[in-house]
Amino acid sequence: MAHQYIQYAVFLPLAGFLINGLFGRKLKSELLVGIIGSSTIGIGFLIAAATFLEMLGSPPEERSHIVNLFNWITAGDLSVPVAYQVDQLSILMTLIVTGVGFLIHVYSIGYMHGDPGFWRFFAYLNLFIFAMLNLVLADNFLLLFLGWEGVGLCSYLLIGFWYDRKFEKGTTGDAAKKAFIVNRIGDFGFLIGMFLIFTTFGSLNFESVFAHASTLSVGTPVVMWITLALFLGATGKSAQIPLFIWLPDAMAGPTPVSALIHAATMVTAGIYMVARCSVLFALAPVTMEVVAIVGACTALMAASIGLVQNDIKKVLAYSTVSQLGYMFLALGVGAFAAGLFHLLTHAFFKALLFLGSGAVIHAMHQEQDIRKMGGLKSYLPTTYKTFLVGTIAIAGIPPLAGFFSKDEILWQTFAHGDYILWLMMLIGAGLTAFYMFRLLSLTFDGEKRWDSGKHPHEAPATMTVPLIVLAVLSVIGGFVGVPASFGGGNAIEHWLEPIFEKANEKMSVGIHDVEVIEYILMALSVGVALAGIYLARQWYAKKSAAPERMSTRFAGFYKLLLNKYLVDEAYEAAIITPTVKGSEKLLWRVVDVGMIDWCVDAIARAFGFMSRTVRVVQTGVAQSYALVFLVGVIAIVGWLIVK
Amino acid sequence: MAYCEVIEMNESSILTGILALPLFGAMLITLMSAENKKLIKLIGLAFSTASFILSAWLFLKFNGASSQMQFVEKYSWIPSLDISYHIGVDGISLLLVVLTTFLTPIALLASWESIDTKLKGYVALMLLLEVGTLGVFMALDLFLFYVFWEFMLIPMYFIIGIWGGGERIYAAIKFFLYTMAGSLLMLVAIIWLGYYASTQPGGIFTTDLMKLYVIAPGIPMSVQSWIFLAFALSFCIKVPLFPFHTWLPDAHVQAPTAGSVILAGVLLKMGTYGLVRFCLPLFPFATFTFMPYIAGLAVVGIIYGALVSMVQADFKKLVAYSSVSHLGFVVLGIFAVNEEGMQGSVIQMINHGLSTGALFLLVGMIYDRRHTRMIKDFGGLARQMPIYATLFMIVMLSSVGLPGLNGFVGEFLILLGAFKSQFLGTYVYAILGATGVVFAAVYLLWSYQRVFFGKLENPENQKLVDLSRREIAVLVPVIVFIVWIGFYPNTFLEKSAAASKQIVQQVENARLGVKMAELAGNTSSRQQAR
DSSP states (O other): OGGGGHHHHHHHHHHHHHHHHHHHHHHOOHHHHHHHHHHHHHHHHHHHHHHHHHHHTSOGGGOOEEEEEEEEEEETTEEEEEEEEESHHHHHHHHHHHHHHHHHHHHHHHHTTTOTTHHHHHHHHHHHHHHHHHHHHBSBHHHHHHHHHHHHHHHHHHHTSSTTSEETTEEHHHHHHHHHHHHHHHHHHHHHHHHHHHHHHSOOBHHHHHHHHTTSOTTOHHHHHHHHHHHHHHHHHTTOTTSTTHHHHGGGSOHHHHHIIIIISGGGHHHHHHHHTHHHHHTOHHHHHHHHHHHHHHHHHHHHHHTTOOBHHHHHHHHHHHHHHHHHHHHHTTOHHHHHHHHHHHHHHHHHHHHHHHHHHHHTTTOOBGGGOOOGGGTSHHHHHHHHHHHHHHHTOTTSHHHHHHHHHHHHHHHTTOHHHHHHHHHHHHHHHHHHHHHHHHHHSSOOOSOTTOOOOOOOHHHHHHHHHHHHHHHHGGGGGOOGGGTOOOHHHHHHHHHHHHHHHHHTOOOOOOOHHHHHHHHHHHHHHHHHHHHHIIIIISOOSHHHHHHHHTHHHHHHHHTGGGHHHHHIIIIIHHHHHIIIIIIIIIIIIIIIIHHHHHHHHHHHHHHHHHHTTOOOOHHHHHHHHHHHHHHHHHHHHHO | OTTOOEEEEOSOSHHHHHHHHHHHHHHHHHHSOTTOHHHHHHHHHHHHHHHHHHHHHHHHHOOTTOOSOEEEEEEEEEGGGTEEEEEEEOHHHHHHHHHHHHHHHHHHHHTTTTOOTTHHHHHHHHHHHHHHHHHHHHBOBHHHHHHHHHHTHHHHHHHHHHHSOTTHHHHHHHHHHHHHHHHHHHHHHHHHHHHHHHHSTTOOOOOBHHHHHHHGGGSOHHHHHHHHHHHHHHHHHHTTOTTSOTHHHHHHHHSOHHHHHHIIIIIHHHHHHHIIIIIHHHOHHHHHHHHHHHHHHHHHHHHHHHHHHHTOSBHHHHHHHHHHHHHHHHHHHHTTOSHHHHHHHHHHHHHHHHHHHHHHHHHHHHHHHHSOOBGGGOOOHHHHOHHHHHHHHHHHHHHHTOBTBHHHHHHHHHHHHHHHOTTTOSSHHHHHHHHHHHHHHHHHHHHHHHHHSSOOOOGGGGGOOOOOHHHHHHHHHHHHHHHHHHHOTHHHHHHHHHHHHHHHHHHHHHHHHHHHHHHTTOHHHHHHHO
């Protein structure tokens, strides 16, 4: 029974972290560090794969297991174990995390070669996998939260990996801190969600919470608050409006980190969490509406920013934000399986694109500006071909992976009756195709725009082999979810069906029939994508004056896009500066020092004053004491006589 | 102690042993020649370590399943007033005793090289300080408690005033007067309590806590409020609860490193411990009356402490203000009056002792090297001092409340307790308190970044050497517990579970008694509840 070994998949990366973290510097061998780092993940993948096969071989109702390890926190009514839940959803996530994770570890051996912090890098990566596996395998909210914050920590450590480098207007440290704090704002929501869950259901365990929840009726107010709070957490981790601002800055980290954490795995944690809580979300139509709208708006906004960015990783970062928006839209319209499907294909092609960009940056000596690239096709043939595959996949051209998953989301949105959101996503699809082919063309086509001092060369095999594997997956990955209308079995939807069963009951969603309109919509979205591709090729593959013309004609809008709608600046002016200034000038200087401490000192001074006043009596002169004594005696005697 | 007569005694005299070891150490040192510095330090370390080993044994022997006071020793002291040397521990005081004996040798080891003047007095005072604080946590007699409570002030006053920084005299006097102001009222309240006991049918004057536990809840509400406030003020100053906190930044900044470690690690807990041990169970009705205000001040402290901490330029002052925020959590958990909140507060007292103690140690280490604590003087230290940076990172994350490290366990349980508290009756406290989790990340990460990240530009910093073996040895034990509590807090939660439950029940029962009386139409007890 392979699932009983799942905890080794979780704890081996922790061992890898400890070994590399404590002794990595002394090992003095990049190869050894790399092997320790990668093999712990590789074994984890094998365990996950064996478990998956075991689950395939057993009937659907026997596919869910709980592996209990020990009691973590016990206090009062709360009892939280460290226990892992192996089921259709968590094994899918585990396969992605360890599979893509392994490839990226291998890639990193080549990419990080020669870096003085090589061992530190692998230690952090292993810690990340440990936290991420806790996140996806946890059988309760609190353990999920451990993973949730743990991946946030690793993200922080890895964004700031090159801690003494400049990044944009600040340093990598600024970007790392921003990521952690913005995520913490989301985690605040997650915490509140957990408190509400505990007070409502009396437990934090998935099984009992969801069993209890499925007896509630749709529209229960407390569930709405729970899901809204949890969703705030998801917007932090998965970079959605209003908390998306950290992800573009997270590109300050080394490129494998961007591929693994900020594209394929960690940022999808929000999607996973919402899918895991599908029963709760299904009970809250208002929240579902919010999720769908936030997802769609984020998708369109990020895609539009992506149109004009000039940093190769920035384009991909905004693309990730946008694609995550697509996934949230899917969840919001109740198509949980479609959201997970896109998560899977996106993990393949976005990891591929990031690693490809890493190969380019590597070849161009850390140059990331695509205006200073061009014509790299012939210098980096493997990178180019795999990058091309990834670009076509994300653009949504059949039969590559992105087509099937994105089209499923569009169709489900339409079928759900959200025509406006569908239209937004159709436009988004066109923008996606455009900005991706703009990126591809500016990087690999046209003439060289780099100085002759650079000699770009193809990356070593440790880097190109993962690219090829991911490219293959980007081509065939979509076939696990070929819709029924294409004669496919939609295997992934069926696989995940037991997980979303209860949620679907609540929403009374059945499997839809094949309709002619589905084909029409499909043709439409492919048409839009092709149009986007055509335009991008026309403008950027050769020298063209069109982009210049556009940017001058719509100068205002262009500036707005280039400056990312000024969201960062707005937050800075509205929240950060007032808080810091207020804390210093008002709370500290006025309240603390000016008021409280002044009062304390004033009391002390008052006593001092009183003492000094009374001290005058204590002159030490015997005559004056005698005088006072005499006066006293006369007064008393006088008083007695008068009385 | 000629009147000494054994009243009852079970187990061995292990608690007295824990108390006596540092006391003997201090006496021995006063008899020694001041020239023999090395030996003085070794003796101080040996006696405090022995006390820790004995308390570790106590920890193992302690039965966590029982809510009773254990290892009780009782000798009559002033029989006419029923005052006795009555000590014992339950699960809550047990953890604090172990924390105290754990941190004292660490603090001594931390000041191994940095304190050289008047060393003899210093080591003796540190040991006496330990005796005082241990006594506070063990005392089961209010008079004895008061004696230890005041006794502890004296060594701390001298440690700040003699071995402190530039404005040490101001800070020491402020510390002393602030605390005295509160505790004098407490003394009046203690005497009144003893007197009240004698007015009961068949009662005598007593300061025995166990007897007062039975009698005190019946004090009429009009008086109970005043007595509660007299105790609470004294404890809240010590915690310190906003707005009684302004002695803390000065005392911390001026105190030598070891003084700060003990001050933050142990002394502040005397305030929260006092609330748990005396205020709640002795005055349950007053507790309910003042609960919203104290919980409110705790929440204000959480946010206020974090915000003021954020803008500090002096790293030590930053850590000091962060204590105001962290102790706010502890007070909030106590006044949630349920098991989750109480257990969270107990473990958070330990957590704060470890994390903030370690932060003061770390700040002290860099101060020893550069003689500055201004954040702006640093930057890029991660390159020059990687071990220091790594250990600092772990401690910082523990203070931030990262799951997997100790701080999270306490904060989560406290907020959960406050959230579900039927007595607080609203989610507002917990929701506002939870924002402290965000602010903690802001002030700690920001300061960490300014000290450790970026380029190493200041030439002064380029000569810095990484931690010595002694310094690593000081920090590693603390970090072991930081991780231990994070991953397996039940080792410690188990010990205090029954005791926490007991205290919560004592308060709840009083409330319940009133409710039943109300149902029966008993008007007199209804007036009590108001």
